Amino acid sequence: MAERLTHGKVAEDGAGYWAANVRIIVISLIIWALVSFGFGILLRPMLAGIEVGGTDLGFWFAQQGSIIVFLALIFFYAWRMNKLDREYGVEEE
Amino acid sequence: MDQFTLNLLFVGASFALYIGIAVWARAGTTSEFYAAGRGVHPVTNGMATAADWMSAASFISMAGLIAFTGYDNSTYLMGWTGGYVLLALLLAPYLRKFGKFTVSEFIGDRFYSPTARLVAVICLIVASTTYVIGQMTGVGVAFGRFLEISNTAGLLIGACVVFAYAVFGGMKGVTYTQVAQYVVLIMAYTIPAVFISLQLTGTPIPALGLFSETSVTGGEGSVYLLTKLDQIVTDLGFASYTEAHKDNLNMVLFTLSLMIGTAGLPHVIMRFFTVPKVSDARWSAGWALVFIALLYLTAPAVGAMARLNITNLMWPNGTDGDAVAVQTIETAPEYDWMQTWQKTGLLDWEDKNGDGLIQYYNDGSDAMAEKAAANGWEGNELTNFNRDILVLANPEIANLPGWVIGLVAAGGLAAALSTAAGLLLAISSAVSHDLLKGQLTPNMSEKAELMSARIAMAIAIAVATFLGLNPPGFAAQTVALAFGLAAASIFPALMMGIFSKRVNNIGAVAGMLSGLIFTLLYIFLHKGWFFVAGTNSFPDTVDGSLFGIQSTAIGAVGAVINFAVAYVVSMRTADTPQEIKDLVESVRIPAGAGGAVDH
Numbered sequence: 272m273a274e275r276l277t278h279g280k281v282a283e284d285g286a287g288y289w290a291a292n293v294r295i296i297v298i299s300l301i302i303w304a305l306v307s308f309g310f311g312i313l314l315r316p317m318l319a320g321i322e323v324g325g326t327d328l329g330f331w332f333a334q335q336g337s338i339i340v341f342l343a344l345i346f347f348y349a350w351r352m353n354k355l356d357r358e359y360g361v362e363e364e
Numbered sequence: 365m366d367q368f369t370l371n372l373l374f375v376g377a378s379f380a381l382y383i384g385i386a387v388w389a390r391a392g393t394t395s396e397f398y399a400a401g402r403g404v405h406p407v408t409n410g411m412a413t414a415a416d417w418m419s420a421a422s423f424i425s426m427a428g429l430i431a432f433t434g435y436d437n438s439t440y441l442m443g444w445t446g447g448y449v450l451l452a453l454l455l456a457p458y459l460r461k462f463g464k465f466t467v468s469e470f471i472g473d474r475f476y477s478p479t480a481r482l483v484a485v486i487c488l489i490v491a492s493t494t495y496v497i498g499q500m501t502g503v504g505v506a507f508g509r510f511l512e513i514s515n516t517a518g519l520l521i522g523a524c525v526v527f528a529y530a531v532f533g534g535m536k537g538v539t540y541t542q543v544a545q546y547v548v549l550i551m552a553y554t555i556p557a558v559f560i561s562l563q564l565t566g567t568p569i570p571a572l573g574l575f576s577e578t579s580v581t582g583g584e585g586s587v588y589l590l591t592k593l594d595q596i597v598t599d600l601g602f603a604s605y606t607e608a609h610k611d612n613l614n615m616v617l618f619t620l621s622l623m624i625g626t627a628g629l630p631h632v633i634m635r636f637f638t639v640p641k642v643s644d645a646r647w648s649a650g651w652a653l654v655f656i657a658l659l660y661l662t663a664p665a666v667g668a669m670a671r672l673n674i675t676n677l678m679w680p681n682g683t684d685g686d687a688v689a690v691q692t693i694e695t696a697p698e699y700d701w702m703q704t705w706q707k708t709g710l711l712d713w714e715d716k717n718g719d720g721l722i723q724y725y726n727d728g729s730d731a732m733a734e735k736a737a738a739n740g741w742e743g744n745e746l747t748n749f750n751r752d753i754l755v756l757a758n759p760e761i762a763n764l765p766g767w768v769i770g771l772v773a774a775g776g777l778a779a780a781l782s783t784a785a786g787l788l789l790a791i792s793s794a795v796s797h798d799l800l801k802g803q804l805t806p807n808m809s810e811k812a813e814l815m816s817a818r819i820a821m822a823i824a825i826a827v828a829t830f831l832g833l834n835p836p837g838f839a840a841q842t843v844a845l846a847f848g849l850a851a852a853s854i855f856p857a858l859m860m861g862i863f864s865k866r867v868n869n870i871g872a873v874a875g876m877l878s879g880l881i882f883t884l885l886y887i888f889l890h891k892g893w894f895f896v897a898g899t900n901s902f903p904d905t906v907d908g909s910l911f912g913i914q915s916t917a918i919g920a921v922g923a924v925i926n927f928a929v930a931y932v933v934s935m936r937t938a939d940t941p942q943e944i945k946d947l948v949e950s951v952r953i954p955a956g957a958g959g960a961v962d963h
Contacts (some may be wrong), residue, residue, distance in 0.1 A: 289952050293863075296453050303449045307442045312615050313606065324575025326606040333438035334664040335571060338445045338657050345452045345653055349646035352457070356643065358801025361955045363641050 285333055290360040292330040299344050367704075367766050371510045374770030378548050382529075382778075393758070397796040404539055408643045410651025412539045413635040415546035416783055417652065418659055419495075419503020419783030423549060424776050425840035428754030430667035431674075434597075434605035436615070438664070440840060443619040445660055446625020450855075452649030455627055456636040458951045460645035463932075467630045467854065468798045477869035478803060483876050485798045486855035488630045490880065491846050492791045493824060494701045495629070497895070499784040500526075500825075500832030505752045505839070506776040508708040515708050516833060522780070523829040530785040530825075531818050539638070542786075543777040550658055552650040552775020556768050557662050558926055560669050563762060565589055570665035578672075593672050600675070601729030605668065614906055614917050621919035625847025628855030631783075631790040641956035645868030656918045670758050677761065678724040678746060687721040687745075689845060701760030710750035711757075717742040739747060751838045766913040788821045795820035836895040841916060845887055848919025852879035857924040862952070865945045867934045875930025883922035890915035 300307060315329030323331045354364035365373075403838065404412070422444065430437045461472050468488060472481025502518060503526060508518030554570075561573035578589040594604045603609050635652070636645045677699070678688050693699040693713070705711035713722050717740055724746040725732055736742075756776050759768045796817035801808050808816075835842050853876050860867040860875070867875075890909055892899040902910050913921065950956070 285953060292952075299449070299453055303446065307446050308616050309443055309620060311438060312608075312619070313612055317408060324593075325577075325590035325594075326575075330435055330438075330590075330606050331575070333435060334441055334574075335661055337442050338660055339476045341445050341449050342650065342653050342657055345451050345646075345650040348453055349643070349650055353643045356954050359819055363643065363954050363956070 283359075288361055289356065291359075292352065292354055295348065295355070299348055302340065303344060306332055306340040313338050365551065365766070367769060368512060370766045371711075371773045374462040374767070375510055378774040378778060380953070381544055381548075382781075385541045385544055386529075388540075391802070394411075396549045400519060402523065404638045404640075406639055407651050409635060409639050409644075409648045410653075411546045411655050412542040413632065413648070413652035414655035415498070415542035415549065415637065415657060415778070415782045416786040417632055417783070418549065418779055419843065420499050420506070420776070420780035421840040421843035421855050422656075422659060422663070423553060423779035424502040424505060424755050425668065425751060425838050426841075427663045427667040427758075428751035429838060429840050430484035430664055431671040431754055432749075432751055434603070435608055436610040436669075439615055439619045440844075441660055441664060443622025444626060445602045446619070447623040448649050448653040448656070450623060450627040451632070451636075452646060452653075454617060454859050455633065455862070456645040456649050457642045459633060459858070460636050460639060461642050461954060462951050463637075464794055465634075466798055466879055467633050467858070468794060471857055471861065471872070472798075472802070473948065474944065475869045475872040476941065477856075477873065480857075480869055480873050480876070482803060483796060483873050483880075484857065485794045487849070487880050488794045489791060490884065491625075491628075491792075491850040491853065492630060492787050493827060495843055495846035496784060496787050496824060496828035496848060497831045497835060498839045498846060499780055500828045501835040501842060502752065502776070502839040503709065503752070503780045504832060505708070506756060506773065506780055507755070508710070509756055510703065510777070511706055512704060515710060518708070519829060520833055523825055523832075526781055526784045526788070527822060527825050529781055530821055538801055538961065542782050545782045546655060548771075549778045549782075550655070551929040552771045553659050553666075553755075554662055556665050556762065556764055556772060557669075559675070559764050559768065560758070560762045561665060564669055564672065568667070571661040573806050574665040575667055589672065590668065593668055597671070597680075600679075600724065601726035601732035601735075605671070608828040611906065613912070614699045614914055617913060617920040618917035621645070621848045621851050621917050621923075622844060624855045624923050625849075625919055628850035628851075628853070628858065629847070630794070630854070631786040633858075634790060636791075642804065642949040647694055666755065670754055670761060673761050674749075678722065687723045689721050690715050691720065693722065698763050701757050704760070705753055708753070710748065712748040713745055714747050716745055722746060725748040742799055784825075787903075788824055791824045792817035792820040809855065831895055834895075836891045837916075844916040845891070846917060846923075848883055848887065848922065849880065850881035851919035852922025852926055856923050856930065860927070860930055862948065864931075864934075865940060866947045867930050868937060868940045870935030870937045871930040871932075874933045875926040875928075879922040879926030882925050883938040886918045886922075887912065887915045 310329055311319040313335035318328040407936060426440050429440065456777040462843065464470060466483035468481050471484040472478060500523065503522035504515045504519030507522040508515040511518060523737040557570040558568055562571040564578050565573040565576040567573040567576045574589065576589060578592055579586060590606055594606055594642050598604050606858060636648060639645050639648050664909055679685065693702055693779055702711060715722060719740065722745045723741045725744055727744040756772060759772050796813050800816055801813055836845065857872050857876050860872065889901045902916055904907055906912060906914055
């Protein structure tokens with residue numbers, strides 16, 4: 272631990288770790304916005320042709336689909352970040 | 365055994381359970397009172413967060429709002445779950461790494477300014493108090509129904525119970541109590557929904573039942589439940605259930621407001637201070653959403669199925685046949701619920717044209733005017749149906765067994781109580797820990813701190829009860845205003861504190877104040893000053909509002925203003941000192957989180 276915290280190398284690694292984290296966050300948030308604001312609201316007319324149980328796919332995304340995607344996103348992020356922590360050696364002991 | 369006794373039994377038994385747990389795990393030291401010694405497992409923490417989170421708004425109010433509006437109110441579903449993504453990705457792990465007890469401590473330290481901390485405390489108190497008003501509305505409905513008294517009397521009794529309950533223990537008592545409350549409330553929500561889904565569609569999973577074919581179709585073969593619902597509501601002149609009727613701008617801003625607000629509410633964020641490690645904080649947010657999703661995936665089914673059941677009860681011979689007779693409502697057992705709810709003052713009907721039948725239809729619709737004139741109808745005769753009663757009345761509407769009704773009463777109270785308790789805790793810690801000990805009287809003893817925390821709770825609940833007597837909207841709508849306030853003030857400051865090293869003390873204070881003041885003014889201009897009815901300058905409708913944005917959706921705009929002001933002001937004032945840049949660096953990296961730091 273002490274070795275990893277020597278200066279210089281840590282600053283570089285820290286910046287790389289943070290940049291990788293921000294990249295994962297941005298990708299996740301694009302999906303987050305796409306399923307809710309996109310498929311659920313703004314792009315709903317585009318999905319109107321796809322029927323789901325008496326209504327269309329946009330309705331399903333607005334009432335259920337987006338929630339399921341949100342769940343997947345959070346668990347993906349937790350898994351990916353815990354892996355990233357180990358790759359950069361910044362995990363907690 | 366009659367229904368009243370059965371309700372008392374279920375409510376009494378569930379309360380005995382919570383109080384038993386609270387006494388067993390009673391908080392001793394200040395550190396235990398706030399954060400339970402950081403020894404809570406992510407799954408346990410997730411379940412407690414879910415109970416804390418799913419309040420009267422989610423449990424009692426939301427499905428009713430969806431039932432009577434349909435697709436447009438999907439915003440509540442997306443907004444109140446999507447916020448957890450923001451929380452998990454943008455805040456929770458970093459705030460846990462920071463390792464203090466409260467949100468305002470982070471803001472005070474990161475922006476190296478007691479003023480910033482003070483402003484954050486004020487923002488928290490404003491948002492949380494508005495939130496408690498919404499809870500008290502729900503508490504009034506739940507107590508009114510189960511004691512079979514008026515809504516007002518129910519509210520006053522409920523306030524006393526909430527207070528007694530919140531004073532009992534701190535977070536530790538509350539954490540394990542809330543696990544028990546989660547179990548009670550999710551069973552209470554799901555079991556009747558499963559019964560109703562089976563009755564209507566033959567599918568035991570309500571979330572799937574919503575998109576299935578219904579077996580109760582009035583003889584023309586099977587059709588999809590949503591198709592059937594669309595048809596009967598439009599027959600009666602109401603807006604169709606599945607189509608959009610609200611403009612995209614308001615839908616997007618409202619959803620965004622709820623999402624950002626979720627990630628800015630102190631009582632939810634505080635939960636992530638209580639897990640042992642940074643990686644646990646990431647998982648915790650996911651587990652919380654798992655337990656929340658169990659209810660949120662069921663809620664739209666509850667709404668749609670209840671709307672179908674109510675309409676069928678009011679039009680037992682189909683929408684082209686005769687409406688239900690007054691005599692039937694007064695004598696037939698399947699209409700008993702209407703009589704019980706009438707006592708609360710939240711449901712009423714009136715035979716306006718004296719034909720002995722109660723016609724339920726949309727008398728504001730032009731298409732219906734002709735039909736009404738032809739049939740001699742003189743207006744909608746189901747004169748009052750408060751949205752907030754739908755979930756609690758749902759098992760009675762579907763004619764389910766008495767024990768299910770008792771269970772729902774217990775669940776509704778659990779939902780309202782758990783959140784009210786969590787909020788009161790957040791308010792009291794803001795006042796005693798941040799305001800008094802942090803700023804005004806730093807030498808205060810632990811005992812005096814606990815005492816002032818309890819006094820703050822008493823004041824908060826008194827204010828909320830007073831305003832809850834004339835609430836600014838249905839429970840979920842009032843709660844949505846609280847989210848707007850949290851979205852506009854707290855979330856941007858937290859996020860900039862982590863993701864920017866450049867935003868400084870002056871910028872953060874200016875940002876929070878402009879976000880909060882803008883949002884609060886906009887809400888007061890549309891909802892009345894301090895929510896007093898009649899003092900509003902603009903009607904709270906899309907067309908009448910100041911910027912064409914409803915007051916419930918304005919928080920998202922407030923948040924943008926907060927970000928912009930903070931950034932511009934920071935760029936024009938001195939850079940942040942080196943130790944703050946180091947603090948931000950350390951918060952970003954999980955290693956070395958360590959235990960709780962008392963101070």
